[in-house]
Amino acid sequence: MKPIHDDTLDPQLESWVLSANTEDSDFPIQNLPFGRFRQKADEAWRIGVAIGEYVLDLRAAGLIEHGDMQRVMQAAPLAQQALRLALSSGLRSGSARRAAWEAALLLQADVELGLPCEVGDYTDFYIGAHHATEVGRQFRPDNPLLPNYQWLPIGYHGRTSTLLASGAAFHRPYGQIKPATADMPVLAPSQRLDLELELGLFIGLPNTLGEAIALQQAEQHLFGITLFNDWSARDIQAWEYQPLGPFLGKSFASSVSPWMVTMQALAPFRRPLLRPAGFAEPLPYLDSPDNRASGALDIQLEVLLQTANMAQAGHAGDVISRSNFADAACWTAAQLVTHHSINGCALRTGDLLGSGTLSGSSREHGSGSLLELTCGGSQPLQLSNGEQRGFLADGDTIVLRAWCEREGAQRIGFGECRGTILPAQTLP
């Protein structure tokens, strides 16, 4: 059913797509995030923008003539502003475009939403200082935060072949696991399967190989932000990660939400950068007055756990954590881009930068992983239906959500990032 015109709408703030105007909609006309969708599994991906419960097909609306998200993302800032303005004006209540664009609207529930773009390289950062401290304490009790942590955004390369669209299920991974009391490892399904609450930052404008991106220009290279769940097998990771970092404990699956919320939409939700007490000032290439004053983003985050029993009972799941990007992260998005390119590294359109796990300042204030929430599994979560979880069980679904709200601005949301754990497969 297509929306019906309503003469009471405010044409500056509201859309003729009525579901965009409800208070709790993630996708009001102020948001306009980009994603890819299709109606059948054998179709090519199409480019859409979320508006209320709908997706606007950009080609059908006459706004672009192709289905290549990379071309949209790599456009110059002025071209991106022009596209945003055209979308905003055409979707506004009273727009003359309405008649033509109604035919280009599809219910999100009726389409498949894919990965928002092709991803060339995926880098995972580790800028959640509370998370790094708490996890560091479990892996290195005497030495939780290493000396480099305050000086640079720690990051490492991840794997793109196992990026999953939201909604995809995946099998519990096998791996080498060494029980603390054993002399040798065993090959077994992970028993310490965890989520990681992250945001995913997508590169728009690329840089040239060999040319660093200055902090002042860094945000021009960011197209938008999604939710990101970097699923982790803690037992596999613990055994394999030294000296070169996580590998198979991460590379079995990472889930990405469908909608890239643009930096333009996030502009009303800027905040000063919070650096943990005692941290040194960044080196000059990672510092600027603007970055200090408004480089952080006030994005609220939420994790839901829905067990198989809950799903069967029609229960949407328990909220097991809430935190906030600006509270959790000790570096800004711009600092990540600048640091990543300071060695001349080429950032390509569609490259993904994971933020790292975004935990609040304590378990009570929202940890972004079960490793923290349950103290490494030793203090299981008590769920509302009487079940317990130290780590994730087969059939569990994790849903990440995020939104921005403040006085005087329209709330915008990120939709959700959902993934479900299937039992380990039999090995060949």
Add this chain to the structure above:
Amino acid sequence: MKPIHDDTLDPQLESWVLSANTEDSDFPIQNLPFGRFRQKADEAWRIGVAIGEYVLDLRAAGLIEHGDMQRVMQAAPLAQQALRLALSSGLRSGSARRAAWEAALLLQADVELGLPCEVGDYTDFYIGAHHATEVGRQFRPDNPLLPNYQWLPIGYHGRTSTLLASGAAFHRPYGQIKPATADMPVLAPSQRLDLELELGLFIGLPNTLGEAIALQQAEQHLFGITLFNDWSARDIQAWEYQPLGPFLGKSFASSVSPWMVTMQALAPFRRPLLRPAGFAEPLPYLDSPDNRASGALDIQLEVLLQTANMAQAGHAGDVISRSNFADAACWTAAQLVTHHSINGCALRTGDLLGSGTLSGSSREHGSGSLLELTCGGSQPLQLSNGEQRGFLADGDTIVLRAWCEREGAQRIGFGECRGTILPAQTLP
């Protein structure tokens, strides 16, 4: 000048492309490695096979109808055998195809050779046990090889956006560097720029996400092998790498040679797997009688350093190291594939697995990095023209070479992997 027929050739072993028949040719008819080339920078890549000094354009020769290397690499084993047979029979002395195929031959020196294929993900392993021991000793004197090293092939994810074709020059990277005696890091060009002598293993047949590849099937998923130089900035790496592994110390450049030498061509050069003394037997999923008996590959390796002064004097460079894949690596190619996929990780056509640095058992027996060759820069190399090197200087060119030879088999080679260091650029 096209080759001239010679009635004295052995049609079983020799080609009508006469430069393929010389004793020192890397590309005799027994090799037939695959790569991509073009004649102009604005052309699409074309698929070729190296034969002597020439490249055979596979489309012009009527063997394929496209320019997509991935399609060649992902073909089923039987289809790949058929293509190899057609190439071998058509290039053989006396072949009726000669007249048609002469028009499909181009001198390698007249074309641009690119990366051999599009690379989705790049994983770097660390299976050179001598290298791991020596480097471990420099980073962790009391603890060179960690307990996991003998149980699994250590690996981590790398970056594909900075993979360079052989011949490309790149700028010395900037990065955060912390002098041992300083309280804080500085931003500066790397002063400890190094090479890493590696082989690059390319995935052909992909697996399905979630499905591990059994050791017995693993080699069917490998298409071929190139030379690989994983340039490393040791000072950047030393400061940033804990706890999550190398990042910007590696991601500025990695050079790949143009020709993928196929597993079929390497078949005559199999050797038993050598495991270092005292290492445990692998877990069953990483072990088989075939893998022990013939899972390793006898590939000889060589590193040349040509300084700017040498280049100016027309000197090809000094050989600074020689080693051997089978002597250096404590895991086989098949074990890398199986371990990489044991968690269900999808290996896609064109994915690259770096072997890790392939050093011999001592400095005298061929170290694959200057970190080892010069004891971390403290014992500079004395070069033949009187220059010295602790680490690499601006204008230095590194050339990697590899070949296989044994009694009773035709020698085959890998061509070369070449890269040159340009001065650091001014930061923006």
